[in-house]
Amino acid sequence: METTNINKSVKQRRGKSKFKPKKGLSGWIFILISVILIFLFYFYPMLQALLLSFQSGPGVNLEFAGFENYIRLFSDSTFLTAVFNTFIFFLIQVPLMIVLGLIFSVMLNNKKLKFKGLFRTAIFLPAVTSLVAYSVIFKYLFSNDGIVNMILMNFSIISDPILWLSNPFWAKVLIILAITWRWVGYNMIFYLSALQNVDESIYEAARIDGASAFQQFTKITIPMLKPIILFTSITSTIGTLQLFDEPMNITSGGPGNATLTISQYIYNLSFRYTPDFGYAAAVSFAIVAMIVFFSIIQFKLAGDKK
């Protein structure tokens, strides 16, 4: 992020004043360090992973396999299940999280609200907890005789305990609940900070013109927050497609692959089964392709012409 900024400013400077080697040199050297490090620790491993994805075999017995790994993806029903699950999470999770984040941020931005700091902290706090720690706690809360089942049964909402972790449907619900709890506050903070920059006079003018609170929300708040909504939806998309910690720790992908995600499948291929690092690399490139695809769609939907 920082590098690209520096990069830009250097380019702009050079563009204006033609090529002045002496002035540019120290700037270039500043960038050089991060450029070298990024090439060494980002691009080189990426290239190696790409090469690896064209090989196949157990452990170190890798052989060149051409596109075989990529062809195998389409007939691998476990992979397809993982993609399907990830999409279910993605389709429900991202809109849910963004809508909730928006609602909370607008509510907390209310000038008349008391104890604002307390509420903001309370909603943001889940985002600073460790992924593994909260996953383990969720697992216990939702275990067969856990507190959630106990409460639901005591209120006579259900008669038999829900097998949250052993039922394919409820396990998915649980994962979505967990991620929503963990990440809504995180997205909310972005909206909240963006809302601080919205000029109050716009709302005032709207009120004078007789706009209802809902109209203000849809006609002013959302358009003003559009770039931030785009940003959070892209980061949430990437986060959901790379989802690993929660299913790994809460359900370990089960029951019967019902909550298996693509990232977890990569883990299984590399460490749980006889390792096939080549195929695992191919699966990870499938994620890259999907993230690029969805980010482009989101840009298009948001109508960003730039």
Next chain:
Amino acid sequence: MRRKTLLLLSFVAILFVTACSSSSTSNGKGLEELTVWAWDPSFNIKALEMAEEEYKAEHPDFKLNIIENAQDDIIQKLNTTLSSGSTKGLPNIVLIEDYRAKSFLEAYPGSFYELTDKFDTSDFIPYKIAATSIEDKNYAIPFDTGSTGLYVRTDLLEQAGYTVEDLQNIDWNQYIEIGKDVKEATGKKLITNNHNDLGILRIMMQSSGTWYTEEDGVTTNIANNEALKIAFKVYKDLVDEDLMNVHSDWSQQIQALNSGKVASIPIGNWITPSIKAEESQTGDWAVAPIPSLPGMEESVHASNLGGASWYVLNIEGKEEAVDFLTTTFSSNVDFYQELVSEVGAIGTYIPGTEGKAYKAKDDYFGGQAIYEDFTNWSKEIPEVNYGMNTYAIEDIIIVAMQKYLQGGDLDTILETAQEQAEKQIR
């Protein structure tokens, strides 16, 4: 300006030099010290500490550097280190679960030191040698047995009018009938199981000498695996008759046992310490032989679940590691007596299992000599080749089981599973 540039350049240069030079430091480890990776402090680690003491008597300078890690972490560390091609950071000895052993041996040829002729294989229970060898080449000193038994609550059985005697030489269908009576009399379910861990299927399969793969360890054996089919049916019956409590992790399983939620569990003998942890149930438990698979003539009342062995890595210090292992785990009878009486670890070293400590009676189990029973059953465990894909196939079977429990046709489900496994394994 120029000076600053130079300064920066030299800074970059220093960064590089330091980055490169760190790789040439040698490890100054003396050969008197061996490193071991293992899991479970109350079982494997304790056994190692005892072995170290034993070996120190003759080699006073000897030191064992025991590194305790969760099993999953050991697998991960081994995979990453071995695939990197570097031997740095590898231990001299590592404990590997029998189901996974071949996966490591085949995936990293030459990384493990061959132990053929370093110890007498006839001293060990045969199924254990089969699990640790590839084409008659031995790669490990066998350690504990996962010999299975049916742990039952005798007090609950009594309420339904049964005794442990009624559990001898029965098959699973008969046991389900008993389970229905127990449930009617006590309201307790018969067993507890995790739908995501089908160890119970592995017990049933090995009791009749079959596995997910055929004897070569490679050919998938699902669609035409009669034992697996029967095991699926038994499993579904247990679920349909509401005799199975469903847990989702280890602690819930222990809780189900210790809180008296279920009347029994078919499992490996390594569960003993966890069951005995609940002191209020002293005298209420007994261990019966596991039921056989109905309609399978080959099926015996003995099987295996889990169990691990010691592997030596093919790096500097391998000879010393072999010497350490062979003087303790494969030749010391007294050592095995201590192991069973202090740790409760049942070995697979036959001369060791004939000692006194194995005949000890346990009051927790109503005075039953459980170690002797487990040892006797372990000698009947049919040999199977676990191959290198047990867990990969089991994940496919777990999905198949879900489909079957939801009411699918067994033959079609297993055929799909077979196709899928064939695709995945090559």
